Amino acid sequence: MAQYTVQPGDNPSKIAKSFGMTLGQFQKLNPGLVEWGSGNWKVLFPGQIVNVSGVVTGLPPETVATAPTSFAAPPPWMQIAIMEVGVQEWTNGDNPRILEYLRSCGISGNLLHDETAWCAAFVNWCVLRAGYQPKGSAKVSDWWSWGRPVAATYGAICILQPLTTDQASSGHIGFLHALDATNVWLLSGNSKNQVRISAYPKNKLIHNAPYRWAF
Missing domain, CATH: 3.10.350.10 (LysM domain)
Known part of the structure; x- marks a missing residue:
């Protein structure tokens, strides 16, 4: 061997x-x-x-x-995403950085403001900036079949079911940062109106291939 x-x-x-x-x-x-x-x-x-x-x-x-005995370089979109931590919606007016996320999905006109749901737009922007072809959609459910399924891996795109009883909600999406016994820790946008790392219960993962990879 x-x-x-x-x-x-x-x-x-x-x-x-x-x-x-x-x-x-x-x-x-x-x-x-x-x-x-x-x-x-x-x-x-x-x-x-x-x-x-x-x-x-x-x-x-x-x-x-x-040579190292083990090594896992952060995927390029994760390196980009972590630099965005702290970006948040503005109380007055719109944060131009969030508008940039939304524009990466083709959003314009009346929907182009930082109160439009932007978690999927943030993922889209990061993947695009990393040089890969994203889904191009700001709707979480459009990402369910994007890329390829993988095991839980640092930087994998992680998709959650709707977190409320509101049927208009399409869930949440972000990049897998860590796992514990009951939670996935995601680096995601539009989490309490900002880009941050936060925990979400594992029972909210979509049932079929919740972790996706860009290539």
């Missing part, structure tokens, strides 16, 4: 094929990469170390020796 450093563009199938392994063999060598119960693969990050069969060639010895 050898170790391989994940490169940009790698995925489990690609790595397994490169080393003449089946996906099942790769999973057996890296059981921690698959979420128990759901069978979903966790996202691989450039720089992460995984186990492979055979011999890894082409890397200088010092690179292998000093």
